[in-house]
Amino acid sequence: MLKKIAAGALALSLTAVPVAHAQSSSSPNSSAPSTSNVSGPIYRAVAGVGADAQSVNFSWRSAYAGAEFVRYYPVSDPTAAQQVPSREADYGAIAYLSRFAEVHDLTPGVTYEYQIGSDDGGWSKPETFTIDDGDDNWTFVAVTDAQIGVDLKVAEQAVNWRQTAANAAAAAPDASMFLSLGDQVEGWGDLIGSNGQYNAFFSAPQLRNFRFAAIPGNHETYPSELSTRHFKEHWNLPNELGDTSNYFFEQNNALFIALNSNNKDDAGLEQQAQFVRDTVASHGGDKDWVIVLDHFAFHSHGGRYTSSDIVRMRNKLSPVFSEVGVDLVLNGHDHMHNRSYLMNGLTPKVPEAPAAPGDVLTKDKGETLYLTLNTAGGGKFYDYQGNDGKEYPGMTLAESRERGLNQPTIAFWNQDYTTDYSVVNVSDDKLNIRSVNSADGSLVDDVTLVRSGQTAEPSDEKPNVPAEESSS
Structure with missing residues (x-):
């Protein structure tokens, strides 16, 4: 038998982040929502896994028709900012515009800040990710x-x-x-x-x-x-x-x-x-x-x-x-x-x-x-x-x-x-x-x-207390 479970009494406050030069889609069926996964013209973005541990494959939806980029830098050194251009990813969806971009050769152990967009169309709010230290643990x-x-x-x-x-x-x-x-x-x-x-x-x-x-x-x-x-x-x-x-x-x-x-x-x-x-x-x-x-x-x-x-x-x-x-x-x-x-x-x-x-x-x-x-x-x-x-x-x-x-x-x-x-x-x-x-x-x-030939002790880690969902 299939069980349907109602959600618990959880609440979340979501706010959009205003960005200069932000543009909205002219389509009456725009899929850009006013939730925290939206910033300026950028929405439904993901920092995807890349080919290896030092790479990130980005994907996002955009309400801006011009060229867009990923701008990134180590949080410890904003002056080292670089940016890579995106390309359109068109697999036949017509209600939104998708873009892909890849970043390679990132430094193990470094936390990066990034934004997606352009000066003309507007930039997403800054986000961060960390590349792990590259060892075998x-x-x-x-x-x-x-x-x-x-x-x-x-x-x-x-x-x-x-x-x-x-x-x-x-x-x-x-x-x-x-x-x-x-x-x-x-x-x-x-x-x-x-x-x-x-x-x-x-x-x-x-x-x-x-x-x-x-x-x-x-x-x-x-x-x-x-x-x-x-x-x-x-x-x-x-x-x-x-x-x-x-x-x-x-x-x-x-x-x-x-x-x-x-x-x-x-x-x-x-x-x-x-x-x-x-x-x-x-x-x-x-x-x-x-x-x-x-x-x-x-x-x-x-x-x-x-x-x-x-x-x-x-x-x-x-x-x-x-x-x-x-x-x-x-x-x-x-x-x-x-x-x-x-x-x-x-x-x-x-x-x-x-x-x-x-x-x-x-x-x-x-x-x-x-x-x-x-x-x-x-x-x-x-x-x-x-x-x-x-x-x-x-x-x-x-x-x-x-x-x-x-x-x-x-x-x-x-x-x-x-x-x-x-x-x-x-x-x-x-x-x-x-x-x-x-x-x-x-x-x-x-x-x-x-x-076979190796030994390991059972895990003695304790599960963490569930986190409260934070507002953004």
Whole structure:
């Protein structure tokens, strides 16, 4: 059964920032809203991940038709300002103008301030991001399925999403980046109007103050495939394979491979499989970790474990992930938390002790861990579905084990019907993923990966108290 959860009693005051020479769109259907993701002519801006740890791929919408730039400098030295020109990103959206620009060769450990725009058209308000110090100990945040707009409740789900993003940033203030694993928006309903789903998602300031990556989910294709143009125009993807939305980037000692799992027919899966093989062969040799981002959940009790699409994806891609040495696959889609056993292709490695938060998993060659994360927006949740195909509202992990209802590849699951985020701590010898209930800061799951021959102590970090959503 699909659960619909109302937003909590959270409030946010948003104000527009006036900028000299600001111009408004002449279109009667202008999608520029009067919220904090707007500054002058610039709106729905994101400081996206670049090809490597010292790069940023910017994307923004503009109400100004002239040339625009990204102007940036170290906060410690404004006199060192540089600017790069943008180009129009036209994938067929007609209600707004999108622009892309890239900045490369940034200095590790430096905080940069930037503005987007031009002297003639106006500049956005200053924003900052920090390039991490470039060593092999670093952190990133993973979220999924903000899916703003379920049941047309854009405003309250936007509040939930901003709160989740704020809590994640408070828990990991030094995070190198945020990753969003698809379904940023609902799709049906108002997508790009002033109170629409894209404006609501982009209203989280973390999209401009952290390097941010996203992959498309199935809701990026709703109400029709034409809607994918909005994803393409909003995300300046590094190292993209043609126009597929399959892309990769490198971050310190990790290689990230982002897949467009909407292409789930045989040809699309073969293309993804070959992209993974080629990317690991070309860029994975000097990396400690290979991480795949894929929207659809291969191992989840969210109701789709036996669906034909999921079975086909699992059967086709899982052996490839093990073949090339993928360590971790991060999934969304099912709006509940699930952790697989270590999987060698389609075969689970089942330990004697039942899985629990705090597990340290020693992985052998060819073994991959799959994690499905819960929603960051809270518009809907899915009940547990057992291996008998029945749904069990309110089912607990303990009871599902006692009754033998768990799927054979799933080690641990949690459904508390609240929003979550995950903080991933990376080092050369371990990968720790700590998933947290955003509503109260309680622990959802904590699992550490080490390779055979290495040891690691369980994480003893405590979740942070949820942050109050600040006004801007």
